Amino acid sequence: MKIVVCVKQVPDTKGGVQFNPDGTLNRAAMLTIMNPDDKAGLEAALRLKDEYGAEVTVLTMGLPKAADVLREAMAMGADHGILVTDRVLGGADTWATSQTIAGALRNIDYDLIITGRQAIDGDTAQVGPQISEHLGIPVISYAQAIKLEGDSVVVERQYDDRYHVVKAKMPCLITALAELNEPRYMTPGGIFDAVDAEITTWGRADLKDVEDCNLGLKGSPTKIARASDKVRKGAGQKVALDAEEAAQYITDKLLEKHII
Numbered sequence: 001m002k003i004v005v006c007v008k009q010v011p012d013t014k015g016g017v018q019f020n021p022d023g024t025l026n027r028a029a030m031l032t033i034m035n036p037d038d039k040a041g042l043e044a045a046l047r048l049k050d051e052y053g054a055e056v057t058v059l060t061m062g063l064p065k066a067a068d069v070l071r072e073a074m075a076m077g078a079d080h081g082i083l084v085t086d087r088v089l090g091g092a093d094t095w096a097t098s099q100t101i102a103g104a105l106r107n108i109d110y111d112l113i114i115t116g117r118q119a120i121d122g123d124t125a126q127v128g129p130q131i132s133e134h135l136g137i138p139v140i141s142y143a144q145a146i147k148l149e150g151d152s153v154v155v156e157r158q159y160d161d162r163y164h165v166v167k168a169k170m171p172c173l174i175t176a177l178a179e180l181n182e183p184r185y186m187t188p189g190g191i192f193d194a195v196d197a198e199i200t201t202w203g204r205a206d207l208k209d210v211e212d213c214n215l216g217l218k219g220s221p222t223k224i225a226r227a228s229d230k231v232r233k234g235a236g237q238k239v240a241l242d243a244e245e246a247a248q249y250i251t252d253k254l255l256e257k258h259i260i
């Protein structure tokens with residue numbers, strides 16, 4: 001069985017966010033981590049490998065330094081790493097990103113593709129379903145449990161207060177939730193091997209059946225008008241009042257701010 005996991009290198013937002021003049025993220029200047037949902041997706045793939053036997057490939061699109069998340073994934077147990085990087089692919093919105101990843105996936109065999117439900121930076125949850133659309137395969141999103149049944153996957157698809165059990169014939173794509181599992185740690189031996197492990201690197205020329213008009217900033221229908229880091233609100237004001245005084249105090253404040 002062949003499983004491909006799409007992992008995204010995202011800014012470790014605890015360290016603050018920096019932007020380029022054109023509003024896109026200055027990814028080169030920020031600390032980075034593997035997107036949490038993707039790490040759970042990778043762990044799910046490694047557990048299927050442990051239980052049923054599988055070859056796990058991790059794929060990322062990004063700057064050359066995005067190879068770090070591939071090495072982390074290989075130190076956790078992934079077999080192969082593919083980095084898709086090329087200047088012409090920069091500044092991509094979700095449409096261009098999913099076109100790029102689909103173009104790369106057309107070069108490899110897969111029974112199951114796993115992506116995260118969403119990335120903690122763009123937060124759109126669009127890329128997974130978009131990739132499945134470009135490849136013409138079924139998608140099951142919001143997976144909280146995954147198991148195999150012959151040539152099909154059976155997934156618990158999470159809803160607010162319940163879940164549905166959904167079955168799909170492979171090849172198909174699943175989007176994973178961080179709560180799917182507790183990802184394993186990298187092993188010392190795994191880290192050692194991953195440092196020198198060969199990583200396949202592809203550029204625009206290696207993407208299959210994708211048009212230039214669907215790639216990079218130029219191929220992105222979404223235009224970022226303005227981007228800024230969120231304004232961190234100061235601590236609220238604490239007042240020790242009894243209920244009646246408190247009600248009056250709040251009313252006065254709301255009047256003062258012309259909210260009421």
Ligand SMILES: Cc1cc2nc3c(=O)[nH]c(=O)nc-3n(C[C@H](O)[C@H](O)[C@H](O)COP(=O)(O)OP(=O)(O)OC[C@H]3O[C@@H](n4cnc5c(N)ncnc54)[C@H](O)[C@@H]3O)c2cc1C
Pocket residue numbers: 006007008009025035037038059060061062092093094095097101114115116117118119120121122123124125126127128222
């Ligand atoms: C603050 C901010 C807001 C943005 N808003 C929008 C917007 O409204 N519309 C828009 O089109 N773009 C937007 N973008 C750009 C968008 O982040 C990028 O296109 C990004 O590459 C994909 O979208 P996402 O981060 O929302 O990913 P999601 O759709 O949330 O990602 C889902 C999954 O797809 C896979 N995946 C996503 N990107 C990659 C990658 N580069 N490599 C490997 N796997 C990947 C991962 O498994 C991930 O968990 C925004 C970016 C930022 C920083």
